[in-house]
Amino acid sequence: MKEILDAYAAGAIDVNGAREKLLRLFYEHGDEFQFDLHRHERLGFPEVVFAEGKSIEQILTISTMVLEKSPAVFVSHLLPEQEEALRTAFAHYRIETSSRFMAIGRPLENGEPGAVGIITAGTSDIPFARECGLILEYLGIRVLNSFDAGVAGIHRPFLTLAKMEDADVLIVFAGMEGALPTLIASVTDKPVIAVPTPIGYGVGGKGIGAMISMLQTCAPGVMVVNIGNTVGATAGAIRILRAIKRGRT
Amino acid sequence: MKEILDAYAAGAIDVNGAREKLLRLFYEHGDEFQFDLHRHERLGFPEVVFAEGKSIEQILTISTMVLEKSPAVFVSHLLPEQEEALRTAFAHYRIETSSRFMAIGRPLENGEPGAVGIITAGTSDIPFARECGLILEYLGIRVLNSFDAGVAGIHRPFLTLAKMEDADVLIVFAGMEGALPTLIASVTDKPVIAVPTPIGYGVGGKGIGAMISMLQTCAPGVMVVNIGNTVGATAGAIRILRAIKRGRT
Amino acid sequence: MKEILDAYAAGAIDVNGAREKLLRLFYEHGDEFQFDLHRHERLGFPEVVFAEGKSIEQILTISTMVLEKSPAVFVSHLLPEQEEALRTAFAHYRIETSSRFMAIGRPLENGEPGAVGIITAGTSDIPFARECGLILEYLGIRVLNSFDAGVAGIHRPFLTLAKMEDADVLIVFAGMEGALPTLIASVTDKPVIAVPTPIGYGVGGKGIGAMISMLQTCAPGVMVVNIGNTVGATAGAIRILRAIKRGRT
Amino acid sequence: MKEILDAYAAGAIDVNGAREKLLRLFYEHGDEFQFDLHRHERLGFPEVVFAEGKSIEQILTISTMVLEKSPAVFVSHLLPEQEEALRTAFAHYRIETSSRFMAIGRPLENGEPGAVGIITAGTSDIPFARECGLILEYLGIRVLNSFDAGVAGIHRPFLTLAKMEDADVLIVFAGMEGALPTLIASVTDKPVIAVPTPIGYGVGGKGIGAMISMLQTCAPGVMVVNIGNTVGATAGAIRILRAIKRGRT
Amino acid sequence: MKEILDAYAAGAIDVNGAREKLLRLFYEHGDEFQFDLHRHERLGFPEVVFAEGKSIEQILTISTMVLEKSPAVFVSHLLPEQEEALRTAFAHYRIETSSRFMAIGRPLENGEPGAVGIITAGTSDIPFARECGLILEYLGIRVLNSFDAGVAGIHRPFLTLAKMEDADVLIVFAGMEGALPTLIASVTDKPVIAVPTPIGYGVGGKGIGAMISMLQTCAPGVMVVNIGNTVGATAGAIRILRAIKRGRT
Amino acid sequence: MKEILDAYAAGAIDVNGAREKLLRLFYEHGDEFQFDLHRHERLGFPEVVFAEGKSIEQILTISTMVLEKSPAVFVSHLLPEQEEALRTAFAHYRIETSSRFMAIGRPLENGEPGAVGIITAGTSDIPFARECGLILEYLGIRVLNSFDAGVAGIHRPFLTLAKMEDADVLIVFAGMEGALPTLIASVTDKPVIAVPTPIGYGVGGKGIGAMISMLQTCAPGVMVVNIGNTVGATAGAIRILRAIKRGRT
């Protein structure tokens, strides 16, 4: 920018010329700048690569680019051959997986302060919960887990909440009738991010019932992301941790 | 039938003639017979008149016919002008209403033995619960009520169940996220009939969310009827009371 | 609990200390207690393991835990490799399967008194009906079967009902247009639990048509579970058998 | 056409000129011709005016045009003010109505030979059945009625079919679970046109359940039209009567 | 029946005994009778076996039973291993297939009089059209074909109709936007049975768009069956041929 | 901008100060600039005010603002009381309406060169077509109309196209089965913008069937806007006219 301003000051360009150059600079610079720090610097969250529909080459290229700027790259909705290629290409990094999700990189030691509580209604929800856990772990954020806290045993939410005492924000996974986030949110005032999981069959199966149930919750303040959107839930939790950190200062 | 058999015995008709007459007799008789005792005698449940789309004349005619054979007639989905006409025509009967539902007749004193528990999640569900209550009251069946037992207060289901100790079967109403029948069914082994109510708005509104939630329940053995189908739920409960009565003998 | 009470009586703890210990005891004990007897003792129904989305290890662990407390464990929505692992691990138990469902254990001789009638509209519904039959058989409950009683032959429901004379409750399976439960319920006053099966294609296929048809039934008192939810239907029937048993005493 | 041919024969126009003129003639003539006789001559069925979204002027103009060429005009989905305007404008014709449908004209005495059977499952379906009846009556076609033949009384379809002996084709109306056409079609080999009516509420309400049920029928050869499409059903029946008439000759 | 009547005439049984025996006889006989002649005698149409969800044993048993009473058995929605088993078991019959459909038997020479026109919009619809053709051919009914008559070429429907001059009833297949039956029905007064095919993708794909388009047709009298329901369309056409035959006599 | 550049050149601010000021300038200026000329200058299209959910005050304020910069303001989805208020407030402008749409302003004499053809399938589509016509007329763009060109008369599209010879782009309205744009697009290579209208009832009613049909079209290059979105269709046509104008130069 200084160059343009100096060129104008020196009379080498006129106002219109300066305007055009500044505009171009602004957007292009903004774009580059955004690419550099994008996601991890700005949102506390590196790019997550959605693998479905991408070629292996695309995935490797993007992942390499992300890893240059971020402590880790996360790849979701992987196919087996894509997974294989990533394992080979990034063998020198720590790699962790949960079903179709892969975390690659060098985990941070101290990320955002605070802790995220991860709760599942059933055991079938655990792979989704682990995706959240991996992202948070690689980003150096403390995780508290309580799995299989489901509604069917009505006392279990209380035990779960006891384990969650240190959590600043809760991510609650449930499939089928998806009632757990409602129960949790009715007995705590912590932020609750509800994630429907694609568990269940028939009418309302594949997470539709859980999704609708969470949107219709009678407990005030349940916030919902799409079915199986572990990345969105984790990013939402990190936004809240950042708001807490900012609030502290 | 004796006539036909005798005519055959007397040679007045041959096998084919007898066959034809018997066939006609059978179906027509069956049909008449069915009309006489239909619903209340056979199913313990008189005809319920679905008013929407019927003329006032049709409703009055059908109601009169039902009242000749049953202690009461129940009319659902009434429009105001239909309600008015019924009030006038049946002024000499006891009439009770709940929103668009009307019970007309002379309540039985002793209907099926046993008791039906009626539970609602919220106060908006009460008009639906009252429809069940009116039907059962007119049919001489004992009713136990526990309204506003909703999930948001997680201890309330226990208190509700304490009140339901004498109930043989439970009808549970819920709108919105519809989680209450799941909670109730996870702490009792009594038959639970779940009725979604058209409470709620947005995605899953008008009872769709509650319906799907009840079908996706993780508690085993929740039985569901359509949104707002109080008649179906009550008839289902009476079927169970009759099974209990039959089991006793 | 006695220890806490005695400690208080002995003055070793004060009211607040007692309160905290009792609270913790209550929930934890409740939770443990619930685990011990859960489902089979309380609901007459052991845990059913939904295999989809669970690892083989999870399934084996849960199944072993259930078998320690219940006469049988039922595993639904099995994948072939999961089935293989279960067969190997539980080779010393009696194992029965119906498509993706497996019953493992030592069948009870005398379970709940009474009998459950199982009716299917077509032959394609039979695998679903067999799931019900297996659960009931392992739990020592009498089963009456009438398969292929479909609507297309309008007399068949009468023959079916004749076979069902001893049944206390009927479970009726139908796919496609799902009309059979309506027909059955219009000629009997027994409790009717309708189970849509995922038979059919095109608009309303995969059981959607049958489900909607059952919810829209013009016969009073048909109670519905989700498409293919044999476990829910069986548990509902057992709840009714228990209500009958309780009513007897 | 003769003129063009003669002009060509006379050398007044060349091949290209003839081609262009013929093309224009063909389409324009075709269009005019089609307008003249359209619907009633060709399809045995006059134009039916769909009133919703049309101005009163449009409806009066179109109706007048149809009445010049046909024995009757039928107007569907009428609003009260449209109905009023039609009554005034066509006071010298015979006018019959059924809810939002109006038939105006001079009924034919002898229309297509043969008879159409009209069957309804319930009394709420009768206004729809009457629309069919009015169209057929004005077109001089014999009608056989059997109303309230519903599934709930399982013998009733047989009685209904006895009344339908003379019918060449059956139009069967049903709302709610829509099972009647399936039952009828399973005991007769006559053509069955099924019409879902918008009766019912909750999931599958407003005729959706009946529609899906009819499309999923297990009885072979049930032919379906849209919910409440009485005009389509009647026109379908007339096509079949015409096929029979053509087959006779 | 004669035995019962004679026993009564002989005084061996009283009226009640006769009633019970007759009732049982009626239904059982009805059922057997129905089985004997069912479908082909009564509906002009043998049983069609829906293979999906049936075991190979069930399919072979049912097919054998049907072949004893009918000229052919038709099996739809076949899996490869089911197809293989049928080919082996019925190697001595003529076997024809079209994708997942199989016709087995000895084609009739002279079935119902009259002819069925089969029209497809595109080439992708042809396998469905061939299913109709095979059923009609085995049942000895004349078929007229006109494939690929689609809307995109607006003149083609006229050529198609010229080929269809001898047809008594038309079956029109279309996927995607499903407009062809509307065009055909607007230029002929023959009965038109529309069959949506599962061609197309995205919104309205898999035949949904075609189905809805056919139900919304602005041409009067288009009759619709479910997506890909070739059996239903053929049975509907045969019902109409039978109505024509009956009308002739 | 010159001021900032000069301030920098004069050393009154440093690079960072200049950056901040430029950034703020850019966005705010951009925003103001955009407001001034927005829509009509840039997109050839003034703001269209969506009245539903807006207060009368909001509508009057926005309309006044738009009229200061544009030849006309268009208000859609008007309620009667909103319409009344607009009529009063803008009595000195030319006002035209079509059902719930209002055009207010001083029509341009010469807008974009070229012509837009407006075609409707039926008479019920005309109010929607008139909305397009009004917008184009106020913006000084030539309009060619051909109403009621529906599919049911298969020759009519040819006549319609003859009238459309001068049109550069066609907007085609259809409700019900929505086939007209497909027919039109199969016989012309002009751009075709298809607009579903909310005509029709039952399955696929309210324009859903027409929408899906248009998206599933077998004619290549039909471009679709939402149901009843006359504004979008008109704006799309104007974009094309502008592309033609630009192409000319």
Next chain:
Amino acid sequence: MKEILDAYAAGAIDVNGAREKLLRLFYEHGDEFQFDLHRHERLGFPEVVFAEGKSIEQILTISTMVLEKSPAVFVSHLLPEQEEALRTAFAHYRIETSSRFMAIGRPLENGEPGAVGIITAGTSDIPFARECGLILEYLGIRVLNSFDAGVAGIHRPFLTLAKMEDADVLIVFAGMEGALPTLIASVTDKPVIAVPTPIGYGVGGKGIGAMISMLQTCAPGVMVVNIGNTVGATAGAIRILRAIKRGRT
């Protein structure tokens, strides 16, 4: 509790008696306790009364109860007659409304620390935004507003964010294509709660499109509540403010 413990210590009751009394005590006490402080104490949020389906008496009773314990009561989905009754009954309180929503009470001066940013895409979203604003104002929480920040003017989100610098959490309202929360969340790392509003018509109308768009967002961490669920969004924001407050200490 002390009484029970003392009774046990005194030997007046045994262990079983103590257990039973404690259990009853625990739940009832818990329930009462929960009632007292429920919502406002525990969740920082008083009860919100959903008026639809409730009688005026119910609404007045509940509102009075809430006002005894909370600074304000909020009533949503009001009908005009309900609104009137509330105005009369609570005339001595400050009352504010936004369309069908009413806030009644004595606004707190200092509620949760921190600020909530409220952003709308268009002017039609403002009534929804005002509901949030009223709740927050009554609860003594600082609000920052930026209305009409819509996507169509692509620079506007930047200006909006400048105004939001002090906000700890953002609530973003959008109807139609619902893209604004995605844009906002891609340029800030603050928590973003997205609220679809029922603006729009045709396919995806009434907020469905906005809802789906928000769930499908490509910006990480957008948290969604149901269409028009201003209460849920506000409660979610308050949960986050409380997490910040807790994080501070």
Next chain:
Amino acid sequence: MKEILDAYAAGAIDVNGAREKLLRLFYEHGDEFQFDLHRHERLGFPEVVFAEGKSIEQILTISTMVLEKSPAVFVSHLLPEQEEALRTAFAHYRIETSSRFMAIGRPLENGEPGAVGIITAGTSDIPFARECGLILEYLGIRVLNSFDAGVAGIHRPFLTLAKMEDADVLIVFAGMEGALPTLIASVTDKPVIAVPTPIGYGVGGKGIGAMISMLQTCAPGVMVVNIGNTVGATAGAIRILRAIKRGRT
């Protein structure tokens, strides 16, 4: 035609004979004519073969026919074995593929004048964009590409538009929340054709969310084709290029 005219002139046939011959000639000739030049001559677009549901023979036959008349044939929705057969059969042509799409032929050097801009929101959309690119390249039309211009980086649309300066029409691909076409259309007045891609999962997945978002756009004049309908979008763009070419002359 000359023959017929001459025969008439010579008196060899009369008017009726001429009429019949002309009619037949017209349609058949029209049909042949249409076949010859169809699509490429008339619509600037050769036939695109939809491979799904077609046999390899059908595909080869149709492709050969198209290649005789057009510079290229395009085959979409290919299965691997179909692809293999095409590669073998047309080995002497230039063949290019993009996932399930294949272009075969001899690319034109100079097709329609003008340029088409192709923009994608993400990298997963690229295979769809390439289908458009291949079609345009084979037809000799200039293409401008800008991939991965997604909303998440809010400046990117400006850079993209800078690259698109020469484009006459823009095709914009987006999956997930599908916001990009709205952003693009709000800053350019060029025609924008929006193509939803089947990217995304959960509610609104497989392109449904993107489709609905594009239909609900708040930017005026976005024109939409079905999910993944690259052929339709390209054909639409070519229609616009032809309109520009026609406008030039």
